[in-house]
Amino acid sequence: MSEKILEINDLRVQFKNGKEKVQPIRGVSFHINKGETLGIVGESGCGKSVTSLAIMGLLPDKTSEIASGNILFNNQDLSKLTDKQFRKLRGNDISMIFQEPMTSLNPVFTIGEQLKEPLRRHKNMSKSQARKEIISMLQQVGLPRAEQLIDEYPHQLSGGMRQRVMISLALLCKPQLMIADEPTTALDVTIQAQILDLLKKLKAESDMSLMLITHDLGVVAEMCNRVVVMYAGEVVEEAEVNDLFDSPKHPYTKGLMQSLPSNNDRKSKLFSIKGQVPRPSEITGGCAFANRCPHVLERCVKETPPSFTHQNHLSKCWLQDTSYKEVNHDETKGTAIR
Amino acid sequence: MKQKVLLSVNNLKKYYDIPQGLFKEKIIVKAVDDISFTITKGETFALVGESGCGKSTTGRTILKLTEPTGGRIIFDGNDIAALPYKKMRTLRNRMQMVFQDPYASLNPKKTVREILTEPLRVHKKFDHDTRLKKVKSMLEIVGLSEYHLDRYPHEFSGGQRQRIGIARAVILQPDFIIADEPVSALDVSVQSQVINLMLELQKEFELTYLFISHDLSVIQHMTDRVAVMYLGKIVEIAKTEDLFTNPKHPYTKALLSAVPITHPKEKKERIILKGDVPSPANPPSGCTFHPRCPAALDICKTQAPKTSEHGNSHSVSCHLYNKIEEEIPHAISHS
Amino acid sequence: MSANLEKAFHNEPAAKIKSKKESSIYRFFANLFRSWTGTLGFIIILGLLFISIFGPWITPYDPLYADFSKKLLPPMTDGHLLGTDQLGRDILSRIIVGARVSVIIGVLTVVIAGIFGTVVGIISGYFRGWVDVVLMRIVDVQLSFPFILLVLVINAIIGAGLRNIIISLAIGGWVIFARMIRSEVLALREKEFITACVATGVSRFEILFRHILPNLFTPLIILASLQIGTFIIAEASVSFLGFGVQPPEPAWGNMLNEGKDYIFSSWWLITFPGIAIIIAALGVNLFGDWLRDTLDPELKGE
Ligand SMILES: Nc1ncnc2c1ncn2[C@@H]1O[C@H](COP(=O)(O)OP(=O)(O)OP(=O)(O)O)[C@@H](O)[C@H]1O
Ligand SMILES: Nc1ncnc2c1ncn2[C@@H]1O[C@H](COP(=O)(O)OP(=O)(O)OP(=O)(O)O)[C@@H](O)[C@H]1O
Ligand code: SF4
Ligand SMILES: [Mg+2]
Ligand SMILES: [Mg+2]
Numbered sequence: 001m002s003e004k005i006l007e008i009n010d011l012r013v014q015f016k017n018g019k020e021k022v023q024p025i026r027g028v029s030f031h032i033n034k035g036e037t038l039g040i041v042g043e044s045g046c047g048k049s050v051t052s053l054a055i056m057g058l059l060p061d062k063t064s065e066i067a068s069g070n071i072l073f074n075n076q077d078l079s080k081l082t083d084k085q086f087r088k089l090r091g092n093d094i095s096m097i098f099q100e101p102m103t104s105l106n107p108v109f110t111i112g113e114q115l116k117e118p119l120r121r122h123k124n125m126s127k128s129q130a131r132k133e134i135i136s137m138l139q140q141v142g143l144p145r146a147e148q149l150i151d152e153y154p155h156q157l158s159g160g161m162r163q164r165v166m167i168s169l170a171l172l173c174k175p176q177l178m179i180a181d182e183p184t185t186a187l188d189v190t191i192q193a194q195i196l197d198l199l200k201k202l203k204a205e206s207d208m209s210l211m212l213i214t215h216d217l218g219v220v221a222e223m224c225n226r227v228v229v230m231y232a233g234e235v236v237e238e239a240e241v242n243d244l245f246d247s248p249k250h251p252y253t254k255g256l257m258q259s260l261p262s263n264n265d266r267k268s269k270l271f272s273i274k275g276q277v278p279r280p281s282e283i284t285g286g287c288a289f290a291n292r293c294p295h296v297l298e299r300c301v302k303e304t305p306p307s308f309t310h311q312n313h314l315s316k317c318w319l320q321d322t323s324y325k326e327v328n329h330d331e332t333k334g335t336a337i338r
Numbered sequence: 339m340k341q342k343v344l345l346s347v348n349n350l351k352k353y354y355d356i357p358q359g360l361f362k363e364k365i366i367v368k369a370v371d372d373i374s375f376t377i378t379k380g381e382t383f384a385l386v387g388e389s390g391c392g393k394s395t396t397g398r399t400i401l402k403l404t405e406p407t408g409g410r411i412i413f414d415g416n417d418i419a420a421l422p423y424k425k426m427r428t429l430r431n432r433m434q435m436v437f438q439d440p441y442a443s444l445n446p447k448k449t450v451r452e453i454l455t456e457p458l459r460v461h462k463k464f465d466h467d468t469r470l471k472k473v474k475s476m477l478e479i480v481g482l483s484e485y486h487l488d489r490y491p492h493e494f495s496g497g498q499r500q501r502i503g504i505a506r507a508v509i510l511q512p513d514f515i516i517a518d519e520p521v522s523a524l525d526v527s528v529q530s531q532v533i534n535l536m537l538e539l540q541k542e543f544e545l546t547y548l549f550i551s552h553d554l555s556v557i558q559h560m561t562d563r564v565a566v567m568y569l570g571k572i573v574e575i576a577k578t579e580d581l582f583t584n585p586k587h588p589y590t591k592a593l594l595s596a597v598p599i600t601h602p603k604e605k606k607e608r609i610i611l612k613g614d615v616p617s618p619a620n621p622p623s624g625c626t627f628h629p630r631c632p633a634a635l636d637i638c639k640t641q642a643p644k645t646s647e648h649g650n651s652h653s654v655s656c657h658l659y660n661k662i663e664e665e666i667p668h669a670i671s672h673s
Numbered sequence: 674m675s676a677n678l679e680k681a682f683h684n685e686p687a688a689k690i691k692s693k694k695e696s697s698i699y700r701f702f703a704n705l706f707r708s709w710t711g712t713l714g715f716i717i718i719l720g721l722l723f724i725s726i727f728g729p730w731i732t733p734y735d736p737l738y739a740d741f742s743k744k745l746l747p748p749m750t751d752g753h754l755l756g757t758d759q760l761g762r763d764i765l766s767r768i769i770v771g772a773r774v775s776v777i778i779g780v781l782t783v784v785i786a787g788i789f790g791t792v793v794g795i796i797s798g799y800f801r802g803w804v805d806v807v808l809m810r811i812v813d814v815q816l817s818f819p820f821i822l823l824v825l826v827i828n829a830i831i832g833a834g835l836r837n838i839i840i841s842l843a844i845g846g847w848v849i850f851a852r853m854i855r856s857e858v859l860a861l862r863e864k865e866f867i868t869a870c871v872a873t874g875v876s877r878f879e880i881l882f883r884h885i886l887p888n889l890f891t892p893l894i895i896l897a898s899l900q901i902g903t904f905i906i907a908e909a910s911v912s913f914l915g916f917g918v919q920p921p922e923p924a925w926g927n928m929l930n931e932g933k934d935y936i937f938s939s940w941w942l943i944t945f946p947g948i949a950i951i952i953a954a955l956g957v958n959l960f961g962d963w964l965r966d967t968l969d970p971e972l973k974g975e
Binding site for chain 1: 388389495497498525526527528529530531533534537538552554555556558559560578579592593595596597598599600601602603604608610611613614615
Binding site for chain 2: 871875
């Protein structure tokens with residue numbers, strides 16, 4: 001088995017808002033192997049960004065805390081690191097690309113000034129050395145006229161160019177792990193194609209691991225080796241990408257795939273998952289997907305399903321419980337709650 | 339069978355002036371630059387293109403939410419641009435709009451009851467009790483219920499709000515609805531619910547849609563004809579199936595090839611375009627697509643292509659296709 | 674619509690309805706008590722309102738009754754908690770009765786200036802064109818004068834007295850409202866839900882009255898509560914300078930004015946009204962700040 005670069009065990013993150021407490025991350029576990037691309041898919045609000053912020057140690061101090069669980073990066077527990085230790089790690093060993101290319105660059109500094117920062121801090125490079133490095137990196141991500149661009153301000157660049165700058169920033173120190181939080185969501189399809197192409201090329205050239213967050217199954221199909229599907233703050237399914245697309249196991253993943261227009265006949269009624277994602281406060285016991293699930297059993301409402309794993313294909317659903325199914329197989333339909 | 343034309347747009351232009359202070363010349367943004375198309379009754383006509391290409395502006399100008407700079411819009415015999423404000427107001431009960439952002443398009447201070455009664459009230463339809471009945475049945479149709487009548491928009495999720503937005507547009511039983519990216523802000527699982535709703539409503543009320551979107555898979559699923567826009571111009575119009583099986587314009591080809599695959603085993607030939615979309619304030623000369631076009635000819639840099647027909651109401655604006663019909667000595671001698 | 678789908682939409686439980694009933698008032702206080710500054714401001718305002726309404730009945734002495742045998746008594750002597758002034762009048766009683774003047778001036782000025790400023794702001798922002806240009810130039814010109822100076826000049830022209838000080842403060846203060854409401858209307862005009870109204874066929878006036886006005890309510894409440902403090906202080910300043918409310922009618926400002934001659938010999942004459950002004954203005958501002966923080970969704974989002 002290949003080496004794990006990142007391993008998350010039963011992560012729970014809590015937000016405090018006055019007296020109210022919400023726990024949008026309710027026990028997330030997954031790992032990333034060296035050199036692979038792991039996709040994380042899920043709908044808006046399911047906790048993808050919070051998970052990645054927790055890895056980066058960027059959760060807001062005052063209003064949030066890691067309630068339990070650990071995050072192991074090369075067997076070092078990140079959730080126990082001090083601020084100072086984190087700063088050494090960030091941008092150097094782990095780096096991150098954010099969703100919004102418009103707001104993640106500081107408008108008052110030139111591109112060069114912003115990119116210089118990590119090189120000077122982590123690699124102790126001289127000014128001219130850093131500049132050379134930056135220019136070659138900008139060229140590598142496919143930006144034209146890198147020598148001039150380095151002295152320009154973010155507002156002079158288009159969205160796609162800014163995202164390239166962000167990628168070059170993330171790559172500068174040759175990190176072992178890159179987290180890309182919806183790197184193409186804010187971009188047009190043709191620009192998205194450029195950026196995905198670039199990420200693929202960069203991956204092929206190095207042994208960096210990539211954690212790619214997205215809500216687009218197409219992007220997953222295109223980019224990833226393995227996939228983690230999240231729903232309402234939990235991992236509901238985890239599998240090899242081909243396994244997942246060939247035989248999705250969790251009803252949520254199945255529903256998600258079936259509801260894509262490209263998987264339905266033209267003009268026909270699309271398959272759709274009824275209802276909507278529950279708010280964190282509405283989740284009580286049982287399976288979080290129970291109120292929308294077409295196969296819901298009595299047991300689903302009462303007991304939280306554990307993760308069942310068959311041949312590296314994990315699914316958090318009572319339907320995967322083979323022992324249970326055999327006994328109750330005939331009743332399954334009858335007891336389904338309508 | 340010849341269908342009745344409901345809307346025809348001829349040489350529509352919408353330019354925005356952006357003043358640059360005292361000493362600089364103002365910038366003119368050609369948001370929509372000379373586009374023409376017709377929509378027949380009962381069909382779903384799609385406008386597709388990348389951000390900033392002028393899709394929303396086209397929709398807004400058709401509804402006279404902004405004044406066109408030039409061109410004519412004829413809706414069922416009415417010349418929209420020439421209509422005075424009052425007349426236009428009455429015509430509005432036949433043409434409605436669904437907006438992209440379900441959060442910004444509902445007044446946060448109004449209840450669902452007020453939001454849905456308003457169209458009926460301003461067009462003086464029905465008495466008070468019948469209005470309420472209509473509102474309730476409309477809520478039922480879009481998958482909400484009486485129980486939601488006195489709730490405020492912030493109490494609903496994005497998908498539910500979009501249902502309210504759709505209900506507001508449909509309650510007057512208009513002939514024509516412009517849907518400006520109605521599902522772009524929604525999650526996949528909710529998106530399919532809203533698309534189903536729109537298809538159902540179309541059947542039930544015989545609606546004609548102008549469906550604006552940048553999501554090609556949604557367009558392929560629910561529209562009859564598609565116009566592809568690039569930098570304020572329409573570069574190709576075709577029947578949906580035609581466009582997806584046999585795209586002609588190099589931009590359409592690139593756009594279709596850029597759509598992510600649907601299964602990891604699928605292999606896809608991809609056309610990666612160079613560079614970014616230019617600004618509509620300063621569009622390239624000739625064919626505005628030429629700096630990114632993988633097939634550009636010399637003539638493309640200087641001369642804007644004409645629109646040519648290719649059977650089955652498939653039209654393209656590209657020199658590659660002009661050349662075939664009328665030999666252009668220019669293009670050959672230079673390339 | 675399938676029955677299932679409908680059920681899915683209905684299953685937001687009854688708890689929601691219950692919370693709706695107790696909603697506004699309950700939520701107001703739940704929110705208020707979370708912030709100690711807001712709570713303090715609210716208590717001060719309540720106290721201020723109480724003594725300005727019941728003041729005449731709860732004063733220990735007649736605030737106008739002069740007893741020269743008891744003049745300039747220091748605090749805590751002869752049953753005068755805060756002492757007496759140069760004419761032997763009880764300072765506590767005068768402060769209590771003076772509260773009414775401050776409250777009346779604060780509230781009335783805000784109402785008048787607010788209404789006038791709002792109307793101007795709406796006309797400017799909604800109808801634009803040359804009206805906007807003219808009105809905003811007037812606002813600009815007025816804003817280039819210091820507020821207090823302007824109030825003094827107007828007061829000097831139209832004369833002193835409670836009514837006139839309100840008028841002059843309102844004339845000096847409406848521009849702030851006009852400015853803010855105008856920018857608020859400009860922003861609202863571009864909102865998509867207003868465009869949606871136009872697309873529905875709602876008339877221009879209905880859009881203004883049914884859609885824009887209700888959305889101005891929150892910013893208006895916030896600005897008004899903050900302005901009350903400003904006006905209370907302004908009145909005191911004007912009265913201190915000898916304009917405004919005239920003696921022997923007790924008002925905090927003219928008490929300061931009368932007391933200033935005794936500042937070295939009898940410090941309490943000027944100190945206690947001063948403290949009253951500070952507490953009142955502080956209370957209103959604390960409450961206003963809290964209102965802004967809770968009502969303003971942009972700040973709330975952080
Ligand atoms: N600072 C915060 N305070 C309180 N709750 C928060 C905070 N940040 C996120 N949350 C909550 O955590 C949950 C997960 O949010 P997260 O941003 O991780 O979603 P996401 O999966 O990244 O969604 P999207 O696709 O919209 O980016 C949401 O319910 C959100 O409301
Ligand atoms: N009110 C306005 N003033 C000036 N320029 C405008 C205005 N509205 C739109 N534009 C410009 O017109 C062009 C077309 O805008 P439009 O909103 O129609 O694009 P779109 O195709 O709908 O894009 P999107 O997919 O992002 O919604 C853009 O370049 C935009 O900047
Ligand atoms: S006209 Fe030329 S540049 Fe434009 S799309 Fe056709 S080939 Fe490309
Ligand atoms: Mg996110
Ligand atoms: Mg748009």
